[in-house]
Amino acid sequence: xxxxxxxxxxxxxxxxxxxxxxxxxxxxxxxxxxxxxxxxxxxxxxxxxxxxxxxxxxxxxxxxxxxxxxxxxxxxxxxxxxxxxxxxxxxxxxxxxxxxxxxxxxxxxxxxxxxxxxxxxxx
Numbered sequence: 822x823x824x825x826x827x828x829x830x831x832x833x834x835x836x837x838x839x840x841x842x843x844x845x846x847x848x849x850x851x852x853x854x855x856x857x858x859x860x861x862x863x864x865x866x867x868x869x870x871x872x873x874x875x876x877x878x879x880x881x882x883x884x885x886x887x888x889x890x891x892x893x894x895x896x897x898x899x900x901x902x903x904x905x906x907x908x909x910x911x912x913x914x915x916x917x918x919x920x921x922x923x924x925x926x927x928x929x930x931x932x933x934x935x936x937x938x939x940x941x942x943x944x
Contacts, residue, residue, distance in 0.1 A: 822933070824845065824847045825914045825916060825935035826844045826935055827842065827843050827912065827913065827937060828841070828938060830939045831941070832942075833943070834942070836903055839900075840898055840899070841900075841940075842896055842897070843855065844895060844896050846895065850890075850892055850896075851874045852874060852918075853916050853918040854916070854917040854920055854925075855871065855872055855897045855914065855916055855917075856869075856870065856872070856916075856917065857870050857871075857899045857912060857913065857915070858913045858931075859908075859912045859913065859940075860913070860937075861911075866928050867910075869899065871917075871924045871925070871926065872888045872889065872890055873924060874892065874922070876889075877924065878924070879926065885903050885904075886900070887902075888900075897914060899912065909941050910940060912940055913934055914935040915934050915935070917931045918932055918933060
């Protein structure tokens with residue numbers, strides 16, 4: 822069982838930056854894939870990025886998003902630069918504990934989720 826706690830969300834102006842954190846506990850953090858998703862009200866949960874235990878990145882990582890992890894600190898990060906109003910959403914950290922390498926983009930492949938952190942971007 823993995824417990825995930827996100828932090829770092831907030832209200833920012835367009836063009837600003839945020840770094841979201843995801844602190845993990847319960848299982849060896851370095852052994853599984855970590856991912857970030859986001860969901861705005863009325864919309865489906867959207868994949869943002871995933872990272873393997875060695876730092877391999879999903880091919881859908883967008884230019885303004887940087888995913889990283891510090892296995893020694895049991896913490897993952899999502900840096901978002903040049904924020905846009907359309908980035909407004911609840912951002913969720915997720916773990917796929919069944920694999921250390923496979924960078925699935927499907928939410929159903931991630932078996933542990935945090936509670937989410939709200940990011941609001943004003944224009």
